Amino acid sequence: WAVFPVFISMLGIIATSFVIVTFVRYNDTPIVRASGREMSYVLLTGIFLCYAITFLMIATPDVGVCSLRRIFLGLGMCFSYAALLTKTNRIHRIFEQGKKSVTAPRFISPASQLVITFSLISVQLLGVFVWFAVDPPHTVVDYGEQRTQDPMTARGVLKCDISDLSLICSLGYSILLMVTCTVYAIKTRGVPETFNEAKPIGFTMYTTCIIWLAFIPIFFGTSQSAERMYIQTTTLTISLSLSASVSLGMLYMPKVYIILFHPEQNVPKRKRSFKAIVTAATMSGKLTQKGGDRPNGEVKTELCESMETNTSSTKTTYVSYSNHAI
Structure with missing residues (x-):
């Protein structure tokens, strides 16, 4: 067994x-x-x-x-x-x-x-x-079902x-x-x-x-x-x-x-700032809210365009969190 x-x-x-x-x-x-x-x-x-x-x-x-x-x-x-x-x-x-x-x-x-x-x-x-x-x-x-009156057997x-x-x-x-x-x-x-x-x-x-x-x-x-x-x-x-x-x-x-x-x-990925995580969290929340009102593809396209706009409009440097597994 x-x-x-x-x-x-x-x-x-x-x-x-x-x-x-x-x-x-x-x-x-x-x-x-x-x-x-x-x-x-x-x-x-x-x-x-x-x-x-x-x-x-x-x-x-x-x-x-x-x-x-x-x-x-x-x-x-x-x-x-x-x-x-x-x-x-x-x-x-x-x-x-x-x-x-x-x-x-x-x-x-x-x-x-x-x-x-x-x-x-x-x-x-x-x-x-x-x-x-x-x-x-x-x-x-544990004798279980094998218990007998004679302890020798x-x-x-x-x-x-x-x-x-x-x-x-x-x-x-x-x-x-x-x-x-x-x-x-x-x-x-x-x-x-x-x-x-x-x-x-x-x-x-x-x-x-x-x-x-x-x-x-x-x-x-x-x-x-x-x-x-x-x-x-x-x-x-x-x-x-x-x-x-x-x-x-x-x-x-x-x-x-x-x-x-x-x-x-097995190469280094693009460094992620906490700002990028915030953006992803925000977009994820918006996707959840809008998903019930619009077709899935339309919502994703709109959110991707919004993310690209936000990324291109900011030039601020943020602290990298790439050394921490997320």
Whole structure:
């Protein structure tokens, strides 16, 4: 039963390691810088942990293994979705601020983003430490339907003493981050695609939500099955691996493809000022307001002409934000 989860995890670990090596090697190229190097490495760490947890879940239970399961079970997802939530929140705040003024919002620097991300991750770690204090990890033998009156002939399964409720609580915070990130992805879906990676993040979150919606009935629907532990472990590990694969495939494989096979596209883009972001936010708002009254093509043409007029009429130099991934 463990062959398929291990196979997926091995492929995922190899692919994630390849992406990390590629990003490190081309660390100073425009595509890597534009994707937000610091946050990318945090997200890749989370993806790696999501794959690696499979080996802890199938290992022979003892106090050490049970302790590591508690720590890393939700940590990989927490790393991933804390990073994605911070990214989408940043995009949302930048364009919301751009609709109000030309002043950049606070806490959009890479250092600020790392502080926010690790603050979110620390909540998960705090919850795990509380879990350790309230209920120290240990193993139990689950006899299930194989319990007999004669203890010498009874056969059971050695497992970590983690109830379904404890498991859901461990994953609950990460799922909350995932849902919140999906909400922000929906809010930023109308942002011009030339300014950010909100759309790939959106597709990633929609797909991930579908995976976990399928996970819940399968996981809890096997509560009375004789093969309950094996089915639940397989379902959980495959769901984690699929979630990691979605993030890796949608967010990083296109970048790696361009870096390796189309280096001519890996060139610096035109520098963006915050004024340009303000203009894009304003035009996006106007497009939303006028879209219901006029044909789509007519509205876009009018707004494009308006943007060109505004661009040609101003000669003011603004501070560049090209070093910050948007």
